[in-house]
Amino acid sequence: MKQAIIKTPLGNTKIVGDENGVSAITVLDEETPISEHIPLELQEATEQLNAYFNGDLKKFQFKINPQGTDFQQRVWKALLEIPFGKTTSYLELSKTLGDVKAIRAVASANSKNPLWIVVPCHRVIGSDGSLTGYAGGLWRKKWLLEHESPSPQQKLF
The missing domain is CATH 1.10.10.10 (Winged helix-like DNA-binding domain superfamily/Winged helix DNA-binding domain)
Incomplete structure (x- = not known):
């Protein structure tokens, strides 16, 4: 699994996923360093999250792969x-x-x-x-x- 930490208005956010899609996006309460490099598998999610927070996106369209029952x-x-x-x-x-x-x-x-x-x-x-x-x-x-x-x-x- 690849991961990246991005800055959002609500706190630093961890994105986790691989070629099968993004499996987790979590807001962090503790200060965590922002990723200097975003893995290719997470770039679309990162761009769309940034667009959402900028008010430019209303519907996410990247591949997701959440794990659950x-x-x-x-x-x-x-x-x-x-x-x-x-x-x-x-x-x-x-x-x-x-x-x-x-x-x-x-x-x-x-x-x-x-x-x-x-x-x-x-x-x-x-x-x-x-x-x-x-x-x-x-x-x-x-x-x-x-x-x-x-x-x-x-x-x-």
Whole structure:
């Protein structure tokens, strides 16, 4: 597996992958040196992440290869269907997957998403519209939702 560390507005970010696709994108809370060289296998992901943060990209199109259980894969695939600038609730996501009672399992799979931002788990909020748990921290979730808001001058939370 190749890896690279890039700088983003939300902290340094580690990208891991190989010729089969990107398998992990993780925001780091500790200071980590930025990569001087980006491996060829990660260059497209790096360029697209930079374009996303610059406000020039709404849909990622590089090859991904997240590792997880069949259920986690189903949840992550459903997350990919949430459009840029939109949100859904854990309950709605459970309904989409065909089992309203699976809300906790859906939330658990959501929290194990290995592809920060690309598989947009930040677009899942509470049924009452509140910000709820986010592995990267609620302040990052708020930032991402505001970044994707169709009305940038209006604060969502």
